[in-house]
Amino acid sequence: MGNIVHLSQKKQERDQKKLHAKKKQPDAQTIRLWRLSMEIDDLIKKGVLDDSLPPDEIAAILAHRLGTLISCCEKPIDLSKFCCNIIERMNSNCITGEPA
Structure with missing residues (x-):
């Protein structure tokens, strides 16, 4: 029984390593777009x-x-069409006041 638990833990560790290895750092454009998005959110909240x-x-x-x-x-x-799809998805399961 101990071997099965040990093998299961090793598999979980391998899966975690694979998951972390697949994640790559965002590129400069993605970071700029994220910052712009946050600025737009701040302006909207300030306006409301x-x-x-x-x-x-x-x-x-x-x-x-x-x-x-x-x-x-x-x-x-x-x-x-892409924008409409995003709006519909956000509207279908978003609680009022919840961030996008």
């Missing part, structure tokens, strides 16, 4: 909480800006 701006008005402004951004990309239809 500090400036008492209605969330639906902020959403309308963001939708308009997103439309401008989509119009600049190479495949606007694909990007539009």
